[in-house]
Amino acid sequence: MAKPVVGIIGNSYIIDDSYPVQSTGVSNVEAIARVSGALPVVIPAIPDMVNIDDLCGRFDGFLFTGGRPNVHPEEYGEEATPAHGQFDRDRDRVALPLIRAAVDKGIPILGICRGFQEFNVAFGGSLYPEIRDLPGRMNHRMPPDGTLEEKFALRHDVTLIDGSEFSKMFGATVVKTNSLHGQGIKEKGARIIIEGHAPDGTPEAIRIADAPSFAMAVQWHPEWRAHECGVSRPLFEAFGQSMREHV
Numbered sequence: 001m002a003k004p005v006v007g008i009i010g011n012s013y014i015i016d017d018s019y020p021v022q023s024t025g026v027s028n029v030e031a032i033a034r035v036s037g038a039l040p041v042v043i044p045a046i047p048d049m050v051n052i053d054d055l056c057g058r059f060d061g062f063l064f065t066g067g068r069p070n071v072h073p074e075e076y077g078e079e080a081t082p083a084h085g086q087f088d089r090d091r092d093r094v095a096l097p098l099i100r101a102a103v104d105k106g107i108p109i110l111g112i113c114r115g116f117q118e119f120n121v122a123f124g125g126s127l128y129p130e131i132r133d134l135p136g137r138m139n140h141r142m143p144p145d146g147t148l149e150e151k152f153a154l155r156h157d158v159t160l161i162d163g164s165e166f167s168k169m170f171g172a173t174v175v176k177t178n179s180l181h182g183q184g185i186k187e188k189g190a191r192i193i194i195e196g197h198a199p200d201g202t203p204e205a206i207r208i209a210d211a212p213s214f215a216m217a218v219q220w221h222p223e224w225r226a227h228e229c230g231v232s233r234p235l236f237e238a239f240g241q242s243m244r245e246h247v
């Protein structure tokens with residue numbers, strides 16, 4: 001049986017202050033290849049170059065990865081402020097309609113960090129620009145210095161609703177995760193089901209209600225060392241299995 005083919009949404013970067021590229025983290029590629037058992041393919045998130053229906057006709061699943069730039073607040077009806085940071089408008093214009101189309105067509109999708117936030121916005125939700133500025137919230141951003149191991153180190157618990165899809169998947173109601181994000185869910189979207197929270201109440205695990213196939217997202221980064229992490233493996237394994245059932 002041929003491996004499922006996963007479209008990994010690209011991020012826009014500029015190399016040497018001049019050369020535009022589309023890229024993804026190797027850890028995303030590795031998790032899809034080694035744990036989901038699928039063929040990873042990076043999709044250029046350039047709306048003039050890719051067509052949503054074409055993408056849905058050619059891929060068995062999509063991974064919406066992390067990304068340092070934020071979803072533009074006009075996507076959820078708010079004005080941009082300096083607190084909203086940098087944007088990747090091309091990725092917004094590809095990812096948001098692609099999430100909706102994939103769910104409509106029953107194509108499995110998995111969201112990570114920015115991808116988690118895109119799921120929420122794609123279905124009508126909104127985001128806080130900076131969680132650490134909210135009363136009672138932790139700083140969820142990655143440590144500014146240190147090695148990658150230190151940046152992706154497990155940082156806080158996520159408590160999952162007992163009996164939820166996530167708790168059944170992980171076989172636990174509390175898991176420990178890394179944390180590399182500044183933004184988070186403010187208002188959840190119409191079809192967003194929140195199944196996990198950080199100790200400060202920040203949503204950390206969601207799924208799309210009534211999705212005909214796998215449609216789950218997490219605010220943390222399970223792709224980091226996914227092949228050896230007890231929490232990450234089940235997520236990428238379930239994603240891979242859903243695609244094999246779908247093809």
Ligand SMILES: N[C@@H](CCC(=O)NCCCC(=O)O)C(=O)O
Nearest residue numbers: 066067068069113114181182183
């Ligand atoms: N920009 C959003 C999402 C954060 C995110 O995806 N972080 C991963 C960044 C990895 C990297 O540094 O490229 C937010 O800040 O909440």
